[in-house]
Every structure is written in C-alpha cells, then in structure tokens.
Amino acid sequence: xxxxxxxxxxxxxxxxxxxxxxxxxxxxxxxxxxxxxxxxxxxxxxxxxxxxxxxxxxxxxxxxxxxxxxxxxxxxxxxxxxxxxxxxxxxxxxxxxxxxxxxxxxxxxxxxxxxxxxxxxxxxxxxxxxxxxxxxxxxxxxxxxxxxxxxxxxxxxxxxxxxxxxxxxxxxxxxxxxxxxxxxxxxxxxxxxxxxxxxxxxxxxxxxxxxxxxxxxxxxxxxxxxxxxxxxxxxxxxxxxxxxxxxxxxxxxxxxxxxxxxxxxxxxxxxxxxxxxxxxxxxxxxxxxxxxxxxxxxxxxxxxxxxxxxxxxxxxxxxxxxxxx
Ligand SMILES: [Mn+2]
Numbered sequence: 001x002x003x004x005x006x007x008x009x010x011x012x013x014x015x016x017x018x019x020x021x022x023x024x025x026x027x028x029x030x031x032x033x034x035x036x037x038x039x040x041x042x043x044x045x046x047x048x049x050x051x052x053x054x055x056x057x058x059x060x061x062x063x064x065x066x067x068x069x070x071x072x073x074x075x076x077x078x079x080x081x082x083x084x085x086x087x088x089x090x091x092x093x094x095x096x097x098x099x100x101x102x103x104x105x106x107x108x109x110x111x112x113x114x115x116x117x118x119x120x121x122x123x124x125x126x127x128x129x130x131x132x133x134x135x136x137x138x139x140x141x142x143x144x145x146x147x148x149x150x151x152x153x154x155x156x157x158x159x160x161x162x163x164x165x166x167x168x169x170x171x172x173x174x175x176x177x178x179x180x181x182x183x184x185x186x187x188x189x190x191x192x193x194x195x196x197x198x199x200x201x202x203x204x205x206x207x208x209x210x211x212x213x214x215x216x217x218x219x220x221x222x223x224x225x226x227x228x229x230x231x232x233x234x235x236x237x238x239x240x241x242x243x244x245x246x247x248x249x250x251x252x253x254x255x256x257x258x259x260x261x262x263x264x265x266x267x268x269x270x271x272x273x274x275x276x277x278x279x280x281x282x283x284x285x286x287x288x289x290x291x292x293x294x295x296x297x298x299x300x301x302x303x304x305x306x307x308x309x310x311x312x313x314x315x316x317x318x319x320x321x322x323x324x325x
Pocket of ligand 1 (some may be wrong): 030031089114131132134164
C-alpha cells in the first residue's frame with residue numbers, strides 16, 4: 001500500500017510541468033529541508049520549480065541549497081499554469097485553506113507529512129505519523145522510487161531529521177532515523193554543519209533571554225508540569241528576534257528531569273504561543289483542543305489576542321485582551 005502511494009505521488013511530480021512547493025507557515029528545519037530536497041530532485045530532472053513561503057528564511061538555514069527559489073510574493077500562487085502544489089511538514093488546515101483561496105487554478109495537491117494532527121487535505125496524502133520527520137517520509141518516497149538524493153538533497157534531508165529529533169536526542173528518534181542519517185551521510189550530507197545550524201551559534205543576547213526564562217522555571221506538582229515563559233518585553237529589551245530564541249523548549253526538555261514542559265511566549269502579533277514537550281503524555285490532544293497541532297510528544301498552540309500578566313501572588317497567567325482567563 002505504502003509503495004503504491006509512494007509511486008503514485010512520485011508519478012504526479014514527474015507529470016507536473018509547473019509545480020509549486022510550499023513550506024509550512026511556521027518554517028522549521030524539517031519543513032524547509034524536505035521542501036528543498038524535493039526541489040533539488042525536480043531541478044535535476046530539468047523542471048522549473050518555485051517555492052512559496054509566508055516567512056523569510058531564518059538566517060541559520062542560509063547554508064542550504066536553492067534558497068533563491070523561495071519567494072514571499074503571493075503572486076507565485078496566482079500563476080494559472082500551476083499544475084501541482086505540494087505541502088511539506090504542514091498539518092495546519094487554516095494555512096491550507098489560505099493557500100487554496102490564493103490559487104487561481106485547481107492543481108493536484110500533494111501532502112507529505114508526519115504530524116498526527118494532519119487532516120489529510122491532499123488529493124494524494126503520504127502521512128506517516130510514526131516517522132521521526134517529514135524528511136524521513138520523503139527519504140522513503142525517494143527510496144521506493146529508486147531515487148538517490150544528491151549530496152545537496154542529502155544535506156537538506158539530514159537537516160530535517162536533525163531538527164525534528166533535536167539532533168537525535170528526543171523521543172522522536174528511532175532506529176530508522178539513525179539508519180536514514182547514516183545513508184544520507186554516505187551520500188555526502190555534513191552532520192557537523194547541520195547540527196551546528198540547529199543547536200549552536202546562539203548570540204549572547206539570545207542566551208540572556210533563555211537565562212531570564214530559566215530563572216522563571218516553575219514546577220506545578222499537581223499536574224506534573226514544569227513551565228516558563230518569554231514576554232515581548234524580554235525579546236525587545238535584549239534586541240533579539242523570535243527566531244533567535246527558538247529552541248528553548250527542546251533544550252529544556254533535553255536537560256530537565258521533568259516529564260512534561262510548557263513554554264509560553266508572547267507572539268509578535270498579540271497572542272501567546274504555548275510549546276509543549278512530554279515524555280509521558282499525548283500532548284497533541286491538548287494542542288488540538290486549542291486549535292493547534294503537532295505530535296504526541298511535541299505539540300503546541302497559540303491563544304490569539306492575549307498576553308502574559310503577573311498577578312498579586314506573583315503567578316503569571318494568560319490574559320485575554322478583553323477578559324481574564
Ligand atoms: Mn516535522
């Protein structure tokens with residue numbers, strides 16, 4: 001069954017004359033790495049490839065190939081010649097609908113992902129929820145079609161794997177992740193470069209924001225949860241971007257003895273984003289309840305139109321802009 005679907009999907013890519021590849025609304029190493037690996041392969045077949053993104057590519061991924069194909073210009077989606085669009089690592093149905101509304105044609109929709117919350121919105125879905133990364137899913141599609149990734153594509157796929165497994169340290173890391181990584185390294189992927197792009201190269205200012213959040217760590221014994229948070233004031237005072245302080249939830253989950261961790265962060269557009277990590281609970285259910293998504297052990301959601309506020313007892317709470325919760 002999987003082999004049939006993998007062949008069907010690959011055939012659709014082969015048939016496409018004007019494909020557009022899409023990054024998730026929230027760009028991460030897995031979404032970007034998978035998308036660029038497919039772009040690399042399509043380019044090698046002589047195809048014209050375009051990639052649409054709603055956010056600028058974070059600085060840390062500038063070592064990846066083909067970034068010049070990425071466009072923030074929504075007119076990319078208006079082209080009436082588009083015959084295929086492919087989503088990578090995207091389970092966000094609101095984003096999917098936004099993309100659909102922007103199109104002027106009705107192309108074939110491919111959906112390649114590994115989120116348990118993926119609603120299977122494609123005409124052709126290849127969603128493997130036990131896979132450690134979308135990069136591993138795409139590696140499998142390549143493998144089942146006898147496609148050998150180039151060394152550039154291999155580096156892209158390794159970036160996806162390393163990002164989603166927090167460099168092979170979190171619960172998403174399975175035997176297959178190590179096997180695929182090994183194969184990708186044989187093909188020319190550069191693990192030191194990839195790992196460094198994900199966990200290293202933090203500015204002192206970004207680490208100071210992490211320091212502020214570390215000081216605020218709090219254990220909620222009743223729920224068995226440890227939490228902390230970052231405010232807009234923290235980010236603005238230290239002159240850092242949101243992207244620079246990303247990764248704190250993964251870092252804390254790696255070094256802390258708590259089995260469940262919540263990191264709350266005020267977003268630039270006036271909401272509060274909750275990133276959750278757990279080794280003991282299926283937190284994707286909670287994320288889904290609040291309109292978010294993710295995996296069993298790593299998930300999140302955003303509460304729009306809200307902010308973080310400290311009450312008279314010193315407790316920090318999420319407050320709606322119209323009423324307290
Ligand atoms: Mn992923």
